[in-house]
Amino acid sequence: MVRNRLSSLPSFGGVLATVLSAWASLALLPLRLPGMELAGIAPDWPLIWVVAWSVKRTAWQGLIAGVTLGILQDALVNPGGGWWPSHALGLGVAGALTALLQKDRLIQEDFISVALIVFAMAAISETLMALQWSVLGHRPLGQIWLDHQRLTLASAILSSLWAPLVYVPLSRLWPED
Amino acid sequence: MTRFELLRRWWQRYTSQILGGVGVVALAVYLQTTQAWVLRELYRGLQGGRVPDTRLTDSRLQELETQVQELQIQNRQLQQLLNYQQKMPLATVATTVVGRSAGHWWHQIWVGEGSGKGITPGSVVLAPGGLVGRVLDVTPHTSRVLLVTDPSSKVGVMVNRSRAMGILVGQGTGQTVLEFFDKNPDVKPGDTIVTSPFSTIFPAGIAVGKIESIDWRAMPAPQATVQLYAPIERLEWVLLHNYGAKPALLAP
Numbered sequence: 001m002v003r004n005r006l007s008s009l010p011s012f013g014g015v016l017a018t019v020l021s022a023w024a025s026l027a028l029l030p031l032r033l034p035g036m037e038l039a040g041i042a043p044d045w046p047l048i049w050v051v052a053w054s055v056k057r058t059a060w061q062g063l064i065a066g067v068t069l070g071i072l073q074d075a076l077v078n079p080g081g082g083w084w085p086s087h088a089l090g091l092g093v094a095g096a097l098t099a100l101l102q103k104d105r106l107i108q109e110d111f112i113s114v115a116l117i118v119f120a121m122a123a124i125s126e127t128l129m130a131l132q133w134s135v136l137g138h139r140p141l142g143q144i145w146l147d148h149q150r151l152t153l154a155s156a157i158l159s160s161l162w163a164p165l166v167y168v169p170l171s172r173l174w175p176e177d
Numbered sequence: 178m179t180r181f182e183l184l185r186r187w188w189q190r191y192t193s194q195i196l197g198g199v200g201v202v203a204l205a206v207y208l209q210t211t212q213a214w215v216l217r218e219l220y221r222g223l224q225g226g227r228v229p230d231t232r233l234t235d236s237r238l239q240e241l242e243t244q245v246q247e248l249q250i251q252n253r254q255l256q257q258l259l260n261y262q263q264k265m266p267l268a269t270v271a272t273t274v275v276g277r278s279a280g281h282w283w284h285q286i287w288v289g290e291g292s293g294k295g296i297t298p299g300s301v302v303l304a305p306g307g308l309v310g311r312v313l314d315v316t317p318h319t320s321r322v323l324l325v326t327d328p329s330s331k332v333g334v335m336v337n338r339s340r341a342m343g344i345l346v347g348q349g350t351g352q353t354v355l356e357f358f359d360k361n362p363d364v365k366p367g368d369t370i371v372t373s374p375f376s377t378i379f380p381a382g383i384a385v386g387k388i389e390s391i392d393w394r395a396m397p398a399p400q401a402t403v404q405l406y407a408p409i410e411r412l413e414w415v416l417l418h419n420y421g422a423k424p425a426l427l428a429p
Contacts, residue, residue, distance in 0.1 A: 071205040
């Protein structure tokens, strides 16, 4: 596969729109609008963005995007000083796994399958968070895994419901090769 | 084809991807070291300037506030007579809540004033009803507040009636639990809870909530479920109180 290197470089407008949409997914996190909340939990917008980004990309690209957004979400959430669980692990794994799914061979329907992937990835990333909490030992174990059930269910349901709304415009933004 | 040539070709093909990936991650790490200062200020800028809605404070509240002020003045005069040393609050700022926690595992709020109004990390956050939490970090126009319902929040409190001491620990679900120090504390449902005079992080005597139920069989000492006075889930505006203490944030 030989490609002209200049034409393979993304356009400035495309890069800008990608960066802005990623920033928007972070800026939506502290917002709670009606319909965005289930038992006090909001959708995991960066996770939806990472899944939408990774569906038609390589595992490495998915990993890099997930780790980047995860680090930025840590900056918005984690208190300074000391070791706290990082969102980079969950989002990175979600990005890489989504890219490895080989979606075109397994699943046909476009945005319904994205909703399903988001549901599964929300469960995986929350589980990785719970594991980090367990290892770091800031909280009692029983409480962590009780919280995990509640958070995972609410986050997975809400995120997968909102996923098509994020995925459709983004998939127009990144046309297939 | 030599190994060197293979490497060169591979590099030519992936160089933009590798450099892009490394650059993006490095930028994210840099933003993180500044507590995402840029992201938070941008978010605050989009929210626009809102002033706290003082119409919510009804006449009864104003009457009570006047009474409290009167009592505080009297108290201060009496303390001066006794040569009682106490740090006076440095600044109190009223501000709106502009965002909730940006992660599922935390109970935090973002409020619309920061270091620009003299708020420092460790400032005490109050709402109508009483204690809400304390400031984790600040940017010029935002502060991040750790709520008392967060599992990593620990507040030294006491039962107002009997002076029984304990630690108020968040449960992550909007509930808080009071873990007593004493094996047999003098406490019953309905007792009011205030911050402890031995706390270095919070000023003494701030209203927190009231005892809902008590678990006498908890180990190593009894525990009580505390219902907070402040409506933590529906906060619209808060008071930031620069207490001037230098607390070790998030004591283990």
